[in-house]
Amino acid sequence: MDNEQFQEFVVKHLMKLTDKVSSMEDKVSSMENDIALLKSTVLRIETRMEHEIIDKIRILFDGYLQHDRRLDRIEKKLGINI
Numbered sequence: 001m002d003n004e005q006f007q008e009f010v011v012k013h014l015m016k017l018t019d020k021v022s023s024m025e026d027k028v029s030s031m032e033n034d035i036a037l038l039k040s041t042v043l044r045i046e047t048r049m050e051h052e053i054i055d056k057i058r059i060l061f062d063g064y065l066q067h068d069r070r071l072d073r074i075e076k077k078l079g080i081n082i
Helices: 002-080
Strands: none
Touching: none
């Protein structure tokens, strides 16, 4: 292999490596966009949980406690011990 052939060989491989690096950069950029989308989705879900779901669970639990207290009063009036 003479000097010109070697240089040509090196240039071809450098071009292939450059293409692969460009491809990897595109993939990383795409992943970064996906991660940003996931972060915004998680933030939206957390916000919804804080403002809607947790309040609804709290209301359901309060209703359960009221119902339990009412049953306790009825049991006391009837003289039932469970």
